[in-house]
Amino acid sequence: MTTGGELLHRYAGAMVQVFGQPQLVLASGHGCWVTDVDGKRYLDLLSGIAVNALGHGHPALVQAVAKQAEQAIHISNFFTSEPAILLAERLLTLSMAPAGSGVFFANSGAEAIEAAIKLSRRTGRTRLVALEGSFHGRTTGALALTHKAAYREPFQPLIPEVTFVPPGDEAALRAAIDDTTAALFVEPIQGEAGVRELSADYLRLARELTSRHGSLLVLDEIQTGVGRTGHWFAHQIADIVPDAMTLAKGLAGGVPIGALVTFGGDVTGLLAAGQHGTTFGGNPLACAAGLAVLDTIEREDLLGNARRVGSLLDDLGVPGVSATRGRGLLRAIELSGIPAPAAMAAARDAGFIVNAVTPTALRLAPPLVLSDAELEGFIDALPAILATAGTAP
Numbered sequence: 001m002t003t004g005g006e007l008l009h010r011y012a013g014a015m016v017q018v019f020g021q022p023q024l025v026l027a028s029g030h031g032c033w034v035t036d037v038d039g040k041r042y043l044d045l046l047s048g049i050a051v052n053a054l055g056h057g058h059p060a061l062v063q064a065v066a067k068q069a070e071q072a073i074h075i076s077n078f079f080t081s082e083p084a085i086l087l088a089e090r091l092l093t094l095s096m097a098p099a100g101s102g103v104f105f106a107n108s109g110a111e112a113i114e115a116a117i118k119l120s121r122r123t124g125r126t127r128l129v130a131l132e133g134s135f136h137g138r139t140t141g142a143l144a145l146t147h148k149a150a151y152r153e154p155f156q157p158l159i160p161e162v163t164f165v166p167p168g169d170e171a172a173l174r175a176a177i178d179d180t181t182a183a184l185f186v187e188p189i190q191g192e193a194g195v196r197e198l199s200a201d202y203l204r205l206a207r208e209l210t211s212r213h214g215s216l217l218v219l220d221e222i223q224t225g226v227g228r229t230g231h232w233f234a235h236q237i238a239d240i241v242p243d244a245m246t247l248a249k250g251l252a253g254g255v256p257i258g259a260l261v262t263f264g265g266d267v268t269g270l271l272a273a274g275q276h277g278t279t280f281g282g283n284p285l286a287c288a289a290g291l292a293v294l295d296t297i298e299r300e301d302l303l304g305n306a307r308r309v310g311s312l313l314d315d316l317g318v319p320g321v322s323a324t325r326g327r328g329l330l331r332a333i334e335l336s337g338i339p340a341p342a343a344m345a346a347a348r349d350a351g352f353i354v355n356a357v358t359p360t361a362l363r364l365a366p367p368l369v370l371s372d373a374e375l376e377g378f379i380d381a382l383p384a385i386l387a388t389a390g391t392a393p
């Protein structure tokens with residue numbers, strides 16, 4: 001059998017190097033555990049970056065995908081399918097969208113953002129507002145709304161007229177939004193910025209200002225949506241209704257999918273026949289997977305599980321941890337005096353997959369099926385992991 005070391009060597013000779021060198025070559029997963037090609041097991045506390053909501057190999061998802069694959073994987077958007085209609089209806093119900101709302105299915109988060117950008121152009125305005133620290137994706141449109149200079153600068157010029165404001169700064173938000181603003185894009189919790197939650201008051205102000213100026217409020221729930229925070233959608237904590245919401249990551253439990261939800265008839269009507277499209281988006285395979293994910297979250301009360309298990313991380317009291325942040329099963333552990341990449345490597349050697357989301361913070365976004373005992377196993381191991389990382393050369 002080919003070893004992980006050999007495969008990683010061949011990876012370097014076969015791939016465009018945008019991801020650098022991967023950490024491991026994974027072979028399989030079961031529940032919250034993954035196994036690499038050398039047979040070593042890891043507790044997966046990242047779930048493919050908030051994607052494998054049901055963990056690996058959940059029978060409900062496996063059966064839904066297998067059954068749909070037998071029936072039809074793809075049909076094109078000249079036709080439609082029952083799974084697509086059912087999933088759209090289900091998303092509208094869960095997001096408490098008013099009559100006239102709609103769903104556009106895509107294949108990734110960035111594509112959902114692209115659809116939202118095009119939607120915003122149909123207001124007749126072109127100016128966009130986003131937040132510092134934002135991450136909305138890597139396609140050129142989504143990249144224009146993504147704040148990190150290292151991602152943006154090699155590809156300039158991007159679409160113009162994007163203003164970035166500091167998150168949480170109410171005065172800056174008031175100053176940025178006026179009657180020429182097409183849309184404000186906000187992540188209720190900024191995942192890539194290190195799991196930084198915006199206050200309910202700030203989100204309500206965002207709603208108030210965009211409504212007052214006739215601008216669209218687009219909530220990017222690609223990372224925070226579909227139960228990740230212990231709520232179906234994170235903005236429901238602030239009790240606001242957006243004009244549009246983007247989803248992807250966990251929605252189909254690992255099968256590629258993206259979605260734009262438009263709220264109300266006026267917004268939904270902005271995109272007319274022929275103004276947007278996709279080949280793969282809304283295919284019955286991805287939609288059947290999405291339905292299985294939503295059914296399972298409901299049947300197994302995974303919202304409650306995310307809240308309960310996630311709360312074990314509220315106060316860690318572990319040396320080297322200066323703070324914890326986040327909601328449900330989207331969490332960050334802020335370290336003091338220990339570089340996050342070293343902590344990530346030490347965790348991996350100890351059998352735990354986490355992510356150095358910033359130079360000083362680890363991100364956890366485990367499957368929503370994670371048990372108390374599994375997370376306690378990590379918490380018990382954390383002091384030794386951080387001690388190792390703290391003394392690493």
Ligand SMILES: *Cc1c(COP(=O)(O)O)cnc(C)c1O
Nearest residue numbers: 108109110135136137220222223
């Ligand atoms: C991951 C992510 C995206 C981009 O999704 P892709 O599927 O990688 O294109 C956009 N916004 C947020 C908040 C994300 O977490």
